[in-house]
Amino acid sequence: MELVLLTALGVGGATVAGALIGFIFKNISHKFSDIVLSFAAGVMLAAAVFGLVIPSLDYGGKYGLVITVIGIFAGAFCLNLIDKLVPHLHKLMGTDAEAHNNTNLSKVLLFVTAIAIHNLPEGIAAGVGFGSGDSTQALIIAGGIALQNIPEGMVIIAPMLAAGVSPRRTFVCAMITGLVEVAGTLIGYFAVSVASFILPFALAFAGGTMLYVISDEMIPETHAHGSERGATYALLVGFCIMLATDVLLG
Secondary structure (H helix, E strand, O other), X not given: OXXXXXXXXXXXXXXXXXXXXXHHOOOOOHHHHHHHHHHHHHHHHHHHHHHHHHHHHHHHHHHHHHHHHHHHHHHHHHHHHHHHHOOOHHHHHOOHHHHHHHOOHHHHHHHHHHHHHHHHHHHHHHHHHHHOOOHHHHHHHHHHHHHXXXXXXXXXXXXXXXXXXXXXXXXXXXXXXXXXXXXXXXXXXXXXXXXXXXXXXXXXXXXXXXXXXXXXXXXXXXXXXXXXXXXXXXXXXXXXXXXXXXXXXX
């Protein structure tokens, strides 16, 4: 349980760490952030496949394939429903320049709210990984999510400061988005621990949410500023590093 709590704090703390970097480098280039986010997407893609989808097949037994496929689509549909309630994250990220030009506070706050909402299923994915009992895979999943949270934390800062939000309140907002992920991690862990029979579905569900985030938000964002080729190679590097980690630690 101590490892789960520490990991939850680490996953949420990555957003805060990104926010601190954002304070230091307020005008960080899109190209750099796209490369970091693409690398994180590759890490998350490998973590979703090797840490969630394949274990779901293994734990599902005779009906593993059916349970896994249903779980993946259920996770994707869940985030699709969230996207109908709040704007797509990559579209909100595109309002960065507009926030600088128009100091539109309402759009910036919506941007931060969207990040907080989307952090919840990512935290659940990390918690479900620990609920499977495979700490190594769980740490790989959590590491991928934490890596993605760093650039997310970074991009929160500049638009909020430009919109006139004080540095203190800006940092508090960043902390809140991180705490949502901590809560999600604990929810995922306890849900699977209490009802172990839902583990195959929960693993696939978490994998589906991660695949959805990668395809619907991370990749479009990294291809929106003219750095497609570098972003693609960064994704492949992230994926291969996680692949090698999984094989060497497996």
